[in-house]
Amino acid sequence: MSDRIHPLHVGIVAGEASGDALGAGLIQAIREREPHAIFEGVGGPRMIDAGCFSLYPMERLSVMGITEVAKHLPALLRMRRDLYAHFAGTPPDIFIGIDAPDFNLGLERRLKHAGIRTLHYVSPSVWAWRRYRVRRMAQCCDCLLTLFPFEEDLYRQQPVQVRCVGHPLADQLADEINPATARHHLGLPQEAPLVAMLPGSRRDEVQRLAGPFIQTALWCWKLMPDMRFVVALANRECRGAFEKELRRHDESLPLTLLSGRSLEAMAAADAVLLACGTAALECMLLKRPMVVAYRMSPLTYQIARLLTGARSYSLPNLLAGRPVVREIIQRGLTAEKLGGEILRLINNHRLTRELEAIFSGIHTELRRDANRSAAAAVLDMVGRNDVQSA
Secondary structure, eight states: OOOOSSOOEEEEEEOSHHHHHHHHHHHHHHHHHOTTOEEEEEEOHHHHHHTEEEEEEGGGGOOOSHHHHHHHHHHHHHHHHHHHHHHHHSOOSEEEEESOHHHHHHHHHHHHHTTOOEEEESOOOTTTBOTTHHHHHHHHOSEEEESSHHHHHHTTTSSSEEEEOOOHHHHHSOSOOOHHHHHHHHTOOSSSOEEEEEOOSSHHHHHHHHHHHHHHHHHHHHHOTTOEEEEEESSHHHHHHHHHHHTTSOTTSOEEEEESOHHHHHHHOSEEEEESSHHHHHHHHTTOOEEEEEOOOHHHHHHHHHHBOOSOOSHHHHHHTSOOSEEEEGGGOOHHHHHHHHHHHHHOHHHHHHHHHHHHHHHHHHOSOHHHHHHHHHHHHTTOSSSOOO
């Protein structure tokens, strides 16, 4: 029986769908140990369903790219000031920022200086650009939880506690998938070569990638007339943006549009064309061969080129420690380059078997019971990992 006089109070902020999923899993794992815990901050539908009270709609934080953020900066700064005032006025036992480093790190730093324990969940992409954040982390948080083992090395010389908890998707997804079962669930033909396309989870991403992806599908279809395509779109806005672009091309293209269901679409495919991001990790865990594409606004890209020191951006390549999947960005996004790589993956069975073996090894390394591992780190920080709640 615990003699605690108050339930655990957690401040928590996530900024996009992937963070919402991580937050929901963390909340559920903490509640296994602390069933009366209170969670408040900013979360999406999954965190809200798990019991988080969201003070603001998460969509306000779902902004990407330097030039894109600039348009929303006054509102974002006002929201961060308000959140600081709220948590400083009613201090939680711990504050957890999930990803969204441009927003969360500044908030964490102020809360830490106000005497509130702070934890940041998901390392910023310091391997790609803005490496100064490695040094900044100790100023902003008391503990950093990373998803990937290679990230721990980046912080080894820094005065901040770091734990790699693995990735929840690695725990959730099976070692082997059955493409035939996935095709059956989606109502797709069993025998035809199938390419899945995932042009991003934000409307602006889809607007930039829909054209090149559709042109690539047309290019492949002309060379392989029995090929079929399935497109997984994250939400209504993304679907509307893709359909608008599709109307500008040959609508007889044998293409199936899905709302959500991205994991099933990738599982069913012989090859996947996708936007750089979380989808590449999902595709790797499903052991599907992929081509990673990305296109930023020209100004964001030029700034990124000045700041970045990385040769690879996609997680499969970073986790493998070498280029194992093809990355094509910016002006390189032509139907010939994207389509040529798709056909190479479909026709080269030895290559796809090699990729499956590499991806399986990474999957095993990332399987660490992430939600419970992250919850244990949180409870350690607040001194509640030794006693079960009443």
